[in-house]
Amino acid sequence: MAYAKTGSVRRMLQQLPAALEKNVLRGAARAAANVVADEARQRCISNEVRDSIKVTGSSKDGNIIAKVQTKGEGAFIAPWLEYGTRPHFISVSDANRGGRSIKRLNKEVREGSLVIGGQFVGPTVHHPGARPHPFMRPALDTKEGEAVAAAQSYITTRLASVGPFAAAAPEPGE
Structure with missing residues:
Protein backbone atom coordinates (compact mmCIF):
# COMPACT_ATOMS: atom_id res chain seq x y z
CA MET A 1 0.00 0.00 0.00
CA LEU A 81 -2.99 61.02 -22.38
CA GLU A 82 0.04 59.05 -21.18
CA TYR A 83 2.64 60.78 -23.38
CA GLY A 84 0.94 64.00 -24.46
CA THR A 85 0.98 65.32 -28.01
CA ARG A 86 3.20 67.76 -29.86
CA PRO A 87 1.73 70.84 -31.52
CA HIS A 88 0.23 69.86 -34.88
CA PHE A 89 -2.12 70.94 -37.64
CA ILE A 90 -5.51 69.31 -38.16
CA SER A 91 -7.22 69.65 -41.50
CA VAL A 92 -10.07 68.21 -43.52
CA SER A 93 -8.68 65.98 -46.23
CA ASP A 94 -9.51 66.89 -49.84
CA ALA A 95 -10.74 63.31 -50.28
CA ASN A 96 -13.37 63.91 -47.60
CA ARG A 97 -14.45 67.25 -49.05
CA GLY A 98 -15.58 65.90 -52.42
CA GLY A 99 -14.82 69.24 -54.10
CA ARG A 100 -16.98 71.19 -51.65
CA SER A 101 -15.74 74.17 -49.67
CA ILE A 102 -15.23 73.65 -45.96
CA LYS A 103 -18.06 76.07 -45.24
CA ARG A 104 -20.49 74.16 -47.50
CA LEU A 105 -19.31 70.82 -46.13
CA ASN A 106 -19.88 72.14 -42.63
CA LYS A 107 -23.47 73.12 -43.45
CA GLU A 108 -24.31 69.91 -45.34
CA VAL A 109 -22.57 67.11 -43.56
CA ARG A 110 -21.53 68.23 -40.09
CA GLU A 111 -18.97 65.42 -40.22
CA GLY A 112 -15.41 65.69 -41.46
CA SER A 113 -15.28 69.47 -41.23
CA LEU A 114 -13.64 71.39 -38.46
CA VAL A 115 -16.15 72.61 -35.94
CA ILE A 116 -15.03 73.40 -32.41
CA GLY A 117 -17.56 74.37 -29.78
CA GLY A 118 -20.26 74.57 -32.47
CA GLN A 119 -18.27 77.15 -34.43
CA PHE A 120 -16.83 76.69 -37.93
CA VAL A 121 -13.05 77.12 -37.66
CA GLY A 122 -11.94 76.63 -41.26
CA PRO A 123 -10.15 73.99 -43.28
CA THR A 124 -7.16 73.84 -40.94
CA VAL A 125 -6.58 74.46 -37.27
CA HIS A 126 -3.35 74.45 -35.27
CA HIS A 127 -3.59 72.27 -32.20
CA PRO A 128 -1.19 73.51 -29.51
CA GLY A 129 -0.49 69.99 -28.29
CA ALA A 130 -1.46 68.39 -25.01
CA ARG A 131 0.48 68.03 -21.81
Whole structure:
Protein backbone atom coordinates (compact mmCIF):
# COMPACT_ATOMS: atom_id res chain seq x y z
CA MET A 1 0.00 0.00 0.00
CA ALA A 2 2.86 2.38 0.75
CA TYR A 3 4.11 1.92 -2.83
CA ALA A 4 0.72 3.00 -4.25
CA LYS A 5 0.78 6.15 -2.16
CA THR A 6 4.38 6.86 -3.15
CA GLY A 7 3.48 6.33 -6.82
CA SER A 8 0.54 8.73 -6.64
CA VAL A 9 2.65 11.37 -4.88
CA ARG A 10 5.35 10.95 -7.51
CA ARG A 11 2.75 11.37 -10.29
CA MET A 12 1.32 14.41 -8.55
CA LEU A 13 4.77 15.98 -8.23
CA GLN A 14 5.49 15.32 -11.91
CA GLN A 15 2.24 17.04 -12.87
CA LEU A 16 2.78 19.90 -10.45
CA PRO A 17 4.70 22.24 -12.80
CA ALA A 18 1.93 22.08 -15.43
CA ALA A 19 -0.76 22.55 -12.80
CA LEU A 20 1.14 25.47 -11.27
CA GLU A 21 1.53 27.14 -14.64
CA LYS A 22 -2.06 26.66 -15.67
CA ASN A 23 -3.78 27.51 -12.42
CA VAL A 24 -1.64 29.10 -9.77
CA LEU A 25 0.94 31.14 -11.63
CA ARG A 26 -1.54 32.60 -14.11
CA GLY A 27 -3.79 33.59 -11.22
CA ALA A 28 -0.84 35.11 -9.38
CA ALA A 29 0.13 37.15 -12.45
CA ARG A 30 -3.44 38.43 -12.76
CA ALA A 31 -3.52 39.30 -9.05
CA ALA A 32 -0.36 41.38 -9.50
CA ALA A 33 -1.70 43.03 -12.66
CA ASN A 34 -4.97 43.91 -10.93
CA VAL A 35 -3.06 45.91 -8.31
CA VAL A 36 -1.37 47.93 -11.07
CA ALA A 37 -4.63 48.33 -13.03
CA ASP A 38 -6.45 49.65 -9.96
CA GLU A 39 -3.73 52.24 -9.42
CA ALA A 40 -3.78 53.23 -13.11
CA ARG A 41 -7.55 53.77 -12.89
CA GLN A 42 -7.05 55.97 -9.83
CA ARG A 43 -4.42 58.08 -11.64
CA CYS A 44 -6.28 58.41 -14.94
CA ILE A 45 -7.93 61.80 -15.58
CA SER A 46 -10.25 60.57 -18.36
CA ASN A 47 -13.38 58.56 -17.61
CA GLU A 48 -13.29 57.09 -21.13
CA VAL A 49 -9.73 55.86 -20.71
CA ARG A 50 -10.33 54.73 -17.12
CA ASP A 51 -13.19 52.51 -18.30
CA SER A 52 -10.95 50.99 -20.98
CA ILE A 53 -8.23 49.78 -18.57
CA LYS A 54 -8.34 45.97 -18.56
CA VAL A 55 -6.23 43.06 -17.30
CA THR A 56 -5.56 40.14 -19.62
CA GLY A 57 -3.51 37.02 -19.11
CA SER A 58 -2.04 34.25 -21.18
CA SER A 59 0.52 31.48 -21.17
CA LYS A 60 2.77 30.75 -24.13
CA ASP A 61 5.87 28.59 -24.39
CA GLY A 62 6.05 28.29 -20.61
CA ASN A 63 5.89 32.06 -20.10
CA ILE A 64 3.11 33.51 -17.99
CA ILE A 65 1.98 36.92 -19.23
CA ALA A 66 -0.39 39.35 -17.53
CA LYS A 67 -1.02 42.70 -19.18
CA VAL A 68 -2.57 45.92 -18.01
CA GLN A 69 -3.78 47.58 -21.16
CA THR A 70 -6.48 49.77 -22.61
CA LYS A 71 -9.06 48.01 -24.79
CA GLY A 72 -12.35 49.11 -26.26
CA GLU A 73 -13.90 52.57 -26.33
CA GLY A 74 -11.52 55.26 -25.16
CA ALA A 75 -8.42 53.12 -25.63
CA PHE A 76 -7.21 55.18 -28.59
CA ILE A 77 -6.94 58.24 -26.31
CA ALA A 78 -4.67 56.49 -23.79
CA PRO A 79 -1.31 57.07 -25.57
CA TRP A 80 -2.12 60.76 -26.05
CA LEU A 81 -2.99 61.02 -22.38
CA GLU A 82 0.04 59.05 -21.18
CA TYR A 83 2.64 60.78 -23.38
CA GLY A 84 0.94 64.00 -24.46
CA THR A 85 0.98 65.32 -28.01
CA ARG A 86 3.20 67.76 -29.86
CA PRO A 87 1.73 70.84 -31.52
CA HIS A 88 0.23 69.86 -34.88
CA PHE A 89 -2.12 70.94 -37.64
CA ILE A 90 -5.51 69.31 -38.16
CA SER A 91 -7.22 69.65 -41.50
CA VAL A 92 -10.07 68.21 -43.52
CA SER A 93 -8.68 65.98 -46.23
CA ASP A 94 -9.51 66.89 -49.84
CA ALA A 95 -10.74 63.31 -50.28
CA ASN A 96 -13.37 63.91 -47.60
CA ARG A 97 -14.45 67.25 -49.05
CA GLY A 98 -15.58 65.90 -52.42
CA GLY A 99 -14.82 69.24 -54.10
CA ARG A 100 -16.98 71.19 -51.65
CA SER A 101 -15.74 74.17 -49.67
CA ILE A 102 -15.23 73.65 -45.96
CA LYS A 103 -18.06 76.07 -45.24
CA ARG A 104 -20.49 74.16 -47.50
CA LEU A 105 -19.31 70.82 -46.13
CA ASN A 106 -19.88 72.14 -42.63
CA LYS A 107 -23.47 73.12 -43.45
CA GLU A 108 -24.31 69.91 -45.34
CA VAL A 109 -22.57 67.11 -43.56
CA ARG A 110 -21.53 68.23 -40.09
CA GLU A 111 -18.97 65.42 -40.22
CA GLY A 112 -15.41 65.69 -41.46
CA SER A 113 -15.28 69.47 -41.23
CA LEU A 114 -13.64 71.39 -38.46
CA VAL A 115 -16.15 72.61 -35.94
CA ILE A 116 -15.03 73.40 -32.41
CA GLY A 117 -17.56 74.37 -29.78
CA GLY A 118 -20.26 74.57 -32.47
CA GLN A 119 -18.27 77.15 -34.43
CA PHE A 120 -16.83 76.69 -37.93
CA VAL A 121 -13.05 77.12 -37.66
CA GLY A 122 -11.94 76.63 -41.26
CA PRO A 123 -10.15 73.99 -43.28
CA THR A 124 -7.16 73.84 -40.94
CA VAL A 125 -6.58 74.46 -37.27
CA HIS A 126 -3.35 74.45 -35.27
CA HIS A 127 -3.59 72.27 -32.20
CA PRO A 128 -1.19 73.51 -29.51
CA GLY A 129 -0.49 69.99 -28.29
CA ALA A 130 -1.46 68.39 -25.01
CA ARG A 131 0.48 68.03 -21.81
CA PRO A 132 1.10 64.41 -20.75
CA HIS A 133 -0.85 62.96 -17.83
CA PRO A 134 0.94 59.65 -17.23
CA PHE A 135 -1.09 57.02 -15.42
CA MET A 136 0.17 53.59 -16.55
CA ARG A 137 3.89 53.87 -15.87
CA PRO A 138 3.51 55.64 -12.52
CA ALA A 139 1.01 52.96 -11.49
CA LEU A 140 3.59 50.26 -12.15
CA ASP A 141 6.40 52.24 -10.53
CA THR A 142 4.48 52.95 -7.33
CA LYS A 143 2.69 49.61 -6.95
CA GLU A 144 5.44 47.19 -8.01
CA GLY A 145 6.09 45.95 -4.48
CA GLU A 146 2.39 45.64 -3.67
CA ALA A 147 1.84 43.75 -6.94
CA VAL A 148 4.59 41.26 -6.09
CA ALA A 149 3.08 40.84 -2.62
CA ALA A 150 -0.37 40.19 -4.17
CA ALA A 151 1.13 37.50 -6.42
CA GLN A 152 2.95 35.96 -3.47
CA SER A 153 -0.22 35.97 -1.38
CA TYR A 154 -2.19 34.34 -4.19
CA ILE A 155 0.40 31.57 -4.56
CA THR A 156 0.62 30.98 -0.82
CA THR A 157 -3.14 30.82 -0.44
CA ARG A 158 -3.61 28.42 -3.34
CA LEU A 159 -0.77 26.10 -2.37
CA ALA A 160 -1.63 26.09 1.33
CA SER A 161 -5.03 24.61 0.56
CA VAL A 162 -3.98 21.59 -1.52
CA GLY A 163 -1.87 18.46 -1.41
CA PRO A 164 1.44 18.21 0.39
CA PHE A 165 1.49 22.00 0.87
CA ALA A 166 -1.55 22.01 3.16
CA ALA A 167 -0.77 22.95 6.71
CA ALA A 168 -0.56 19.92 8.96
CA ALA A 169 -3.41 19.68 11.41
CA PRO A 170 -2.18 20.07 14.98
CA GLU A 171 -1.97 16.91 16.99
CA PRO A 172 -4.56 16.56 19.77
CA GLY A 173 -3.28 18.16 22.93
CA GLU A 174 -0.83 20.50 21.14
